[in-house]
Amino acid sequence: MRIELLNKYFKMDQLPHIWCPGCGNGIALGAAVEAIDNSTMDKDKICIVSGIGCSSRASGYLNFDSLHTTHGRAIAFATGIKLANPELNVIVITGDGDCTAIGGNHLIHGCRRNIDINVLVFNNNIYGMTGGQYSPTTPRNARTSTSRQGTVERQFDICKLSENAGATYVARGTVFHYKHLIGLIEGAFKNKGFSIVEILTPCPIQFGRRNKTPEPADMMRLLKNSTSFSDDGKTKIGVFRDEKEPEFVSEYIKLLSNEGDISV
Amino acid sequence: MGEMGESKPIAIHRDWCKGCGLCSAFCPRGVLVLNLGKVEIQNSENCIGCGLCERICPDYVIYLGRDIYG
Numbered sequence: 001m002r003i004e005l006l007n008k009y010f011k012m013d014q015l016p017h018i019w020c021p022g023c024g025n026g027i028a029l030g031a032a033v034e035a036i037d038n039s040t041m042d043k044d045k046i047c048i049v050s051g052i053g054c055s056s057r058a059s060g061y062l063n064f065d066s067l068h069t070t071h072g073r074a075i076a077f078a079t080g081i082k083l084a085n086p087e088l089n090v091i092v093i094t095g096d097g098d099c100t101a102i103g104g105n106h107l108i109h110g111c112r113r114n115i116d117i118n119v120l121v122f123n124n125n126i127y128g129m130t131g132g133q134y135s136p137t138t139p140r141n142a143r144t145s146t147s148r149q150g151t152v153e154r155q156f157d158i159c160k161l162s163e164n165a166g167a168t169y170v171a172r173g174t175v176f177h178y179k180h181l182i183g184l185i186e187g188a189f190k191n192k193g194f195s196i197v198e199i200l201t202p203c204p205i206q207f208g209r210r211n212k213t214p215e216p217a218d219m220m221r222l223l224k225n226s227t228s229f230s231d232d233g234k235t236k237i238g239v240f241r242d243e244k245e246p247e248f249v250s251e252y253i254k255l256l257s258n259e260g261d262i263s264v
Numbered sequence: 265m266g267e268m269g270e271s272k273p274i275a276i277h278r279d280w281c282k283g284c285g286l287c288s289a290f291c292p293r294g295v296l297v298l299n300l301g302k303v304e305i306q307n308s309e310n311c312i313g314c315g316l317c318e319r320i321c322p323d324y325v326i327y328l329g330r331d332i333y334g
């Protein structure tokens with residue numbers, strides 16, 4: 001993290017952060033801050049909303065007005081904030097469990113409404129903070145505290161899920177591909193509609209230690225080798241959708257201003 | 265914060281280092297090493313200022329010096 005950005009956007013008295021050695025959350029948060037700095041958004045009109053989990057601790061480290069909400073409900077809170085204050089740029093920081101299990105319904109209906117919020121999902125394929133249980137994105141056969149012999153469930157593809165539910169900007173990046181990731185997050189900020197960036201990030205402690213990759217550097221190499229910019233069977237990274245469609249809050253405001261016409 | 269040495273292209277805030285080893289594993293020039301679980305700069309003259317360490321450190325310990333960053 002560039003020292004200028006650290007001084008500008010972080011609550012320095014809250015650092016060092018609580019994340020474990022080698023946890024990718026710090027890198028993902030760094031990329032988000034770089035993207036915020038690069039964007040043309042009014043920095044005094046940014047609100048960060050997070051749920052519960054390791055990644056959701058991120059909101060507490062930044063010098064923005066923020067809400068650290070209840071488990072799975074970050075998108076619901078963000079929806080209320082955006083409706084009450086449409087001029088705010090609302091950024092949700094959440095994890096795979098928070099966003100797609102407990103908050104799964106909020107996610108799909110946020111996508112369906114195409115409400116102008118930006119969701120950054122730090123996907124480490126596990127519930128870290130609560131003890132290493134498997135999440136909806138844990139790969140099949142991976143060992144977790146609730147699947148000691150390996151997970152039998154199939155995974156959600158967060159990008160496909162969001163795209164099909166109606167999100168208008170959908171992208172996936174990794175903390176290894178840092179500069180690429182910054183660009184993806186900037187793209188999310190530019191879209192006026194529901195934007196989601198799935199950020200693949202290692203959890204060496206709860207995931208790695210149970211799955212033969214306890215070393216952060218090995219998890220990073222795995223991230224590098226298992227992803228690709230093209231369709232070659234690896235996990236694809238890049239932008240999957242970037243389209244304009246009617247946005248919920250603007251449509252709602254239009255409706256209110258037309259009220260005189262439609263009421264008889 | 266940190267020691268922003270004049271001649272050193274990078275500076276570290278060692279207190280925050282958690283010894284994860286990401287910087288030492290990925291630095292292309294072997295400039296960063298772990299000593300007793302914390303990062304240390306070795307042979308800083310080999311540093312090419314690529315900035316990889318600054319980007320990959322999850323704990324915001326390493327900064328490219330202002331002289332290079334410009």
Ligand code: SF4
Nearest residue numbers: 019020023054128203
């Ligand atoms: S448990 Fe995993 S995700 Fe949570 S802080 Fe530790 S390494 Fe990061």
Ligand code: SF4
Nearest residue numbers: 291311312314315317
């Ligand atoms: S800037 Fe590049 S060469 Fe210099 S210490 Fe960092 S990673 Fe190594």
Ligand code: SF4
Nearest residue numbers: 281282284285287321
């Ligand atoms: S990447 Fe950062 S936290 Fe990890 S060993 Fe290097 S300086 Fe320390």
